[in-house]
Amino acid sequence: QKEVEQNSGPLSVPEGAIASLNCTYSDRGSQSFFWYRQYSGKSPELIMSIYSNGDKEDGRFTAQLNKASQYVSLLIRDSQPSDSATYLCAASGAGSYQLTFGKGTKLSVIP
Amino acid sequence: DAGVIQSPRHEVTEMGQEVTLRCKPISGHNSLFWYRQTMMRGLELLIYFNNNVPIDDSGMPEDRFSAKMPNASFSTLKIQPSEPRDSAVYFCASSLAPEQGLEGYTFGSGTRLTVV
Numbered sequence: 140q141k142e143v144e145q146n147s148g149p150l151s152v153p154e155g156a157i158a159s160l161n162c163t164y165s166d167r168g169s170q171s172f173f174w175y176r177q178y179s180g181k182s183p184e185l186i187m188s189i190y191s192n193g194d195k196e197d198g199r200f201t202a203q204l205n206k207a208s209q210y211v212s213l214l215i216r217d218s219q220p221s222d223s224a225t226y227l228c229a230a231s232g233a234g235s236y237q238l239t240f241g242k243g244t245k246l247s248v249i250p
Numbered sequence: 251d252a253g254v255i256q257s258p259r260h261e262v263t264e265m266g267q268e269v270t271l272r273c274k275p276i277s278g279h280n281s282l283f284w285y286r287q288t289m290m291r292g293l294e295l296l297i298y299f300n301n302n303v304p305i306d307d308s309g310m311p312e313d314r315f316s317a318k319m320p321n322a323s324f325s326t327l328k329i330q331p332s333e334p335r336d337s338a339v340y341f342c343a344s345s346l347a348p349e350q351g352l353e354g355y356t357f358g359s360g361t362r363l364t365v366v
Contacts, residue, residue, distance in 0.1 A: 173354045182341060183293070185354035227293065229354075236281055236347040237306060238355065242292035 141166040143230050145241035153249050158215040160244050162228030165209070171231040172204055173238065174213045178224045187213060218248045254358035256342050262364045268330040271361045273342030274323055283355060284317055284327050285341040293341070299325065300347070332365045339363070 142165040152158045160174075171190050175183035189195045189202040189211070201214040211230070215222055225243040232239065255274040263269050275282050284296040297307040299319045307317070314333070319325040329336055339362050343355035 175354075182357040182360050185356070188354050236300070236345070237283070237295055237298050239295070240285075240293040 141169075141230075141232055141239045143228055143239050143241035145226075145228050145244045147242060148245040149247050150244055151247045151249055152218050154218060154220060156218050158218045158222065158246055158248070160213040160215075160226050160228075160246065162211045162213075162241055163209055164211065164228075164230040164239075166230065166232055166239075167206075167209060169209075169230040169232060172202070172211045173229040174200075174202060174211075175227040175229060175240075176222075176224045177227060177243065183227055215246075218246075220248045220250050222246060223248050254342055254344050254356055256340075256358035256361055258361060259359060260362045260364075262366065263332055265333055265365055266331045267365075268328065269332045269336075269363060269365075271327040271340050271342075271363070273325045273327070273358060275325070275342070275344030276356055277323070279344035279346055279356075280322070281345045281347045282319060282325050283343045283345075284325070285343060285357075287339045287341060287360075296327070296340075329363075332363075334365045337363055337365050 144163045174187040176186050177183045187202040189204045195202045199216045203212045225245045227243045228241040229238040257272045282299040285293050287293045296309045297317045298305050302319045317327045339360045341360045342358045345355045
């Protein structure tokens with residue numbers, strides 16, 4: 140059973156701080172990893188993808204991947220109240236186009 | 251592009267009734283996915299189509315659930331008969347895969363199904 144685990148939170152950070160979201164996955168053959176943001180009552184929205192070990196930066200967002208530890212993280216710098224949402228981590232299966240999602244971490248950015 | 255279009259946005263039905271959810275993927279996307287989201291179980295993959303062919307339906311919970319993709323621009327998910335435990339948000343998503351590598355999915359707005 141492929142699993143993606145996330146701390147459900149809520150994670151509360153003050154405005155302007157760095158928010159750190161973490162995710163582990165069970166399928167060692169997973170090759171592609173994604174972070175989605177989901178506002179309450181809305182659909183998931185892709186914000187980051189990462190395929191290789193290391194860091195990938197896009198604006199205020201940095202995704203980090205460590206395949207040896209089966210660990211993915213998302214850093215949000217200069218957090219804003221508009222970043223308050225649930226963040227879903229997803230991983231592909233080995234040789235598969237199907238994504239397995241974690242249950243998400245709820246982030247609250249306090250003004 | 252209008253994105254992935256799902257209908258209806260909300261559906262309230264009585265137990266035992268047939269429910270049909272509809273999805274129009276992004277033009278040019280060759281993979282389509284149906285997911286169900288609940289608080290308890292999160293996002294669960296129900297079925298995956300590639301080039302209109304069902305590839306993996308192992309997530310379909312019971313024979314009461316069926317899905318079709320008659321052409322590249324339309325898919326349906328049918329529940330017959332519906333039960334209260336089917337109440338959830340059902341998302342359709344599409345992507346370009348695998349020729350361009352695995353891209354993230356684009357989700358539709360979802361259908362919130364309530365079975366009473």
